Amino acid sequence: MSRRPLAILTYHSLDDSGSVVSIAPRTFEAQMQALARAGFVGITLREAVEYREQQGDWPSQRVVLTFDDAYASLFVNALPVLVRHGFSATVFVITGYVGRCNDWAPPPPRIGTQPLCSWEQLAALVEAGWEPAAHTHTHPDLRGVGEYETEREILFSRDELRRRLGCEIGGFAYPYGLISPTARRIAREHFRTACTTVLKRAGDEPLTALPRVDMFYVQTVALLERLIAGRLDRYLALRRWGRRARHMLQ
Numbered sequence: 643m644s645r646r647p648l649a650i651l652t653y654h655s656l657d658d659s660g661s662v663v664s665i666a667p668r669t670f671e672a673q674m675q676a677l678a679r680a681g682f683v684g685i686t687l688r689e690a691v692e693y694r695e696q697q698g699d700w701p702s703q704r705v706v707l708t709f710d711d712a713y714a715s716l717f718v719n720a721l722p723v724l725v726r727h728g729f730s731a732t733v734f735v736i737t738g739y740v741g742r743c744n745d746w747a748p749p750p751p752r753i754g755t756q757p758l759c760s761w762e763q764l765a766a767l768v769e770a771g772w773e774p775a776a777h778t779h780t781h782p783d784l785r786g787v788g789e790y791e792t793e794r795e796i797l798f799s800r801d802e803l804r805r806r807l808g809c810e811i812g813g814f815a816y817p818y819g820l821i822s823p824t825a826r827r828i829a830r831e832h833f834r835t836a837c838t839t840v841l842k843r844a845g846d847e848p849l850t851a852l853p854r855v856d857m858f859y860v861q862t863v864a865l866l867e868r869l870i871a872g873r874l875d876r877y878l879a880l881r882r883w884g885r886r887a888r889h890m891l892q
């Protein structure tokens with residue numbers, strides 16, 4: 643029997659730039675309110691996986707909230723909203739860029755230079771119940787990186803998070819969602835979970851190749867309500883197909 647589907651939501655920055663990695667703070671607030679209104683709770687990936695390991699299924703009435711790259715805007719625009727609703731989240735941190743800016747690659751149009759969380763801010767998130775997780779040290783496309791370097795990128799970032807924040811690190815997200823065989827092997831050997839950017843709800847996938855729903859595609863409350871009611875899978879499949887076709891043209 644297949645598992646109950648679970649939506650693992652992906653956010654990056656919460657700001658008003660309108661870039662492809664930005665969600666407006668007011669939109670985010672409305673989305674969290676809609677979840678609460680529907681009786682849903684936002685939880686960490688670790689909590690969801692612990693439930694799945696104990697019960698054999700994903701939890702019901704839950705969504706997992708994930709934030710990639712640890713933009714400082716989430717400290718200002720997500721933390722207070724989640725605290726208000728009693729939600730928590732997982733944050734994927736690029737350890738070499740903590741306290742710096744998003745200049746690891748040319749940023750997407752419109753977002754410009756944005757600050758990232760400092761270690762103090764990350765410690766405050768952990769204090770508030772958030773789960774810190776690894777996202778490499780410098781955010782490379784791991785498909786173009788050798789075996790030794792891949793191992794260093796992933797395991798150094800995990801060890802640095804563990805050392806600085808004083809907690810176990812069980813989660814990893816592949817930069818840009820791009821997986822190499824070496825990265826997959828390291829994720830399998832050293833992490834409990836690893837996230838991709840495959841646009842769908844999670845079900846029976848291996849825990850080291852979990853799909854997520856990029857909230858760029860689900861901005862209105864109406865779409866979010868359809869997602870958690872299980873009525874958005876066809877829409878996501880179409881978007882998934884469109885995204886693949888677009889990548890092939892680039």
Ligand SMILES: [Zn+2]
Pocket residue numbers: 710711777781817818
């Ligand atoms: Zn990233």
